[in-house]
Amino acid sequence: MRIVDKLKQAEESGTPYFSFEYFPPKTEQGLVNLYDRIERMGRTGPAFVAVTWGAGGATAQRTLELSDSCQGIFGLDALMHITCTNMDREKVDKALAGARSAGVRNILALRGDAPRGDEFWSACSGGFTHAVDLVRYVRETHGDYFCIGVAGYPEGHSECTNLDTDLEYLAEKVRAGADFVVSQLVYDADVFIEWLRKCRAIGIDCPVIPGVLPVQSYQSFRRLIHLTKVLVPEPLRQALEDVRANDQAVKDLGVEHAVATIRKLQAAGVRGVHITTLNLENTVMRVLSALGLGSESRPPRSVTEPSGVPSAWDDFPNGRWGDARSPAFGNLGSYVSTYGTAMQKFGSGASVWGEPTEISDITEIFVNYVEGSLASLPWSDEPLLAETQKIKEELVRVNQLGFWTLASQPALDGAASDDVTYGWGPRGGYIYQKAFVECFVHQSLFPGFLSRLQNASPRITYYASNGAGDFISNAVGAQGDAATALTWGVFPGRAVVQPTLIDKMNFLAWRTEAFHSWAEWADMFPRGSPQERFLREMAEKCWLVNVVDNEYRNPDTIWNMFQ
Incomplete structure (x- = not known):
């Protein structure tokens, strides 16, 4: 089903809705165990599930496989990400053809980050310069088959210094054929509410969904903020610093803040929320349970995964040197490349690391x-x-x-x-x-x-x-x-x-x-x-x-x- 139709139905009826975002795990065992999680989390009734895309199609096959399984096996509408980074038209055509073959009708069209180490973003030969170019291309080549989502930036894109100009870029994407908007992460509800008011004022009347990532661990949150430069309210930042060495306290604080943020958004008339899971389950389920959302919005009762692997997967979220069987095995790259980062710039020229030849x-x-x-x-x-x-x-x-x-x-x-x-x-x-x-x-x-x-x-x-x-x-x-x-x-x-x-x-x-x-x-x-x-x-x-x-x-x- 086209996601925009579901969102509009929910908006018109005043029904709260939510969606999940996953990334393709690095290992086969991680993918198998992620399927177990998606099956359980899918019972809560998300409006859709999004699957991220590696720059240049690095995870193309696994992204398509995961999107296909979400729809064909679990009966969930999948939103498959596609980015412009290192993607020429041939690669985009192949990705879209794969989506159509799998019956995936929903695409999130993104520009993506500059390749790691580049000081500035530039299109590859035969590629697309902006997300709006990708939106136009999908519409020109596939008509109305695909429902297209795009990214929005309540605090402004890292490369745009004028918020009004940034809003106009978003409006241009909508005019080019985008059906709905998913925002960059929101940790301050007031920022999103004011930004949404401005969106409506300039004629962006499609569904706009705030992105929320509950704090899962201090280190992963610190790294995410370092990469995305998302504004964090000072009370949350200080509270996290105070409990940084207590993983359970960090998770409890993450749940508390996510719930408070979503409730404030709901009070302002925002019906939906897009939850980035980082392939973790327990914290997300606690948030849904506290909000009374979902048909099975309870934390899992079992202390182990069906495969018998300890729940430490979620208790102590893994970085690169975690358990390769974990659905979350990997890093934040799959997420931060989705909505853009603001890498610090060092030196000048093409690379922040100079031009090595020896x-x-x-x-x-x-x-x-x-x-x-x-x-x-x-x-x-x-x-x-x-x-x-x-x-x-x-x-x-x-x-x-x-x-x-x-x-x-x-x-x-x-x-x-x-x-x-x-x-x-x-x-x-x-x-x-x-x-x-x-x-x-x-x-x-x-x-x-x-x-x-x-x-x-x-x-x-x-x-x-x-x-x-x-x-x-x-x-x-x-x-x-x-x-x-x-x-x-x-x-x-x-x-x-x-x-x-x-x-x-x-x-x-x-x-x-x-x-x-x-x-x-x-x-x-x-x-x-x-x-x-x-x-x-x-x-x-x-x-x-x-x-x-x-x-x-x-x-x-x-x-x-x-x-």
């Missing part, structure tokens, strides 16, 4: 990042976390030697769970961590490095792979892949929690993304340029290596591997 240039970039004079990398949108200060001296040395670190953590032996730097989980618990380092290693250094790893104490486990798919590890044997807990917590009244694991499945999932980032970086430069050729050469000549020291009480051995 190995020493790469080394300098990584050293500058670890030392703090560079705030991002092609593999990381943020500065290093505070906990890294504990191993900063070693990280600088390692990078100076040419081991380019992408991720790391220090060892911990019973830090208090309410420690402002290292803590997580309920109060009264203790946190443990194994030291680990993940890095790119050039092929000239790799044989000697591998030899040291292979001859090291059994306490050292490692995974290594190159872009061609070669894989070496001492953690995968005759008994299969052994998952290694990198972080765990001991809390009163509950079993030991292991929210952060490393195994072959999640290492290889990240391997694909890590090597793809070399290509994205290379694409920022003209084809055939020295920079472009050099970066593609690095992707071919590097290994990605993850090293874990399983002796968390005396972790010095790990640093002896880097010589």
Whole structure:
């Protein structure tokens, strides 16, 4: 069914409605478990479910598969995202043809972000410059078959400094054929209400749905705000700072604020709300339950997923080094690329990381990042976390030697769970961590490095792979892949929690993304340029290596591997 027809029916009858947004998981097991969640959450009666789209069609097949399943298996109207970023007309035609073949009739047409590291957004050859161009193209080529949604920005798009001009751009998208609008995240109801009034005043009379993302964890929320620059009311920001080391308190605060925001929107006559789930379930269900929305708006009674995987998936939402079986395994990239970010700009030219043509240039970039004079990398949108200060001296040395670190953590032996730097989980618990380092290693250094790893104490486990798919590890044997807990917590009244694991499945999932980032970086430069050729050469000549020291009480051995 065309989503706009459902929305208009709800608006005319005064019936509250809601929708969910999901992203395609990185692993097959994560996708299978997400289907379990969508089936349960679908029973609450969402007006539709949205599925995000990776830049340049990076998740095209999985996005289409997920959208198809939402409709064909679960009976939910799917809203499939499509972005302009790195998408020429041929790719757009293929995506739209796939949607039609699957019976998906609803599209969210977005421009998307500039590719990571670009200072400014630009269309690819044969592509689209603005979302309005994509809207017009869909209408010209498919008529009224597709119901088209577009994004709106209550605080203004990051690249538009005039709110009135930004509103006119939105009106132009509606005039070009958009049927409804989904807004960027809303944490201040008053901002959205005033923006909606202005939308109506200039003739935007289609359904406009506010986007809401309940705070799931302090770190994910902090990163989201860093990337999107969404306005956060000071009381919420301060309250989160006060409970940042208590995961349950953060979730409770997230539910409380989301419920209060939606109630205020409803009181102002806003009927619908679009909930970004980040593929998590419990917090979203608590919000629906508090609002009395949905036919089954209750938190799940079971403490485990149907597959038997602990509910720590939701209790301690996973970052990259989470459980690869989790539907939420991955990062925020699938969300932030949907509605646009405002990356900080460093330097000038095409890249915020200069124009590398030699190995020493790469080394300098990584050293500058670890030392703090560079705030991002092609593999990381943020500065290093505070906990890294504990191993900063070693990280600088390692990078100076040419081991380019992408991720790391220090060892911990019973830090208090309410420690402002290292803590997580309920109060009264203790946190443990194994030291680990993940890095790119050039092929000239790799044989000697591998030899040291292979001859090291059994306490050292490692995974290594190159872009061609070669894989070496001492953690995968005759008994299969052994998952290694990198972080765990001991809390009163509950079993030991292991929210952060490393195994072959999640290492290889990240391997694909890590090597793809070399290509994205290379694409920022003209084809055939020295920079472009050099970066593609690095992707071919590097290994990605993850090293874990399983002796968390005396972790010095790990640093002896880097010589």
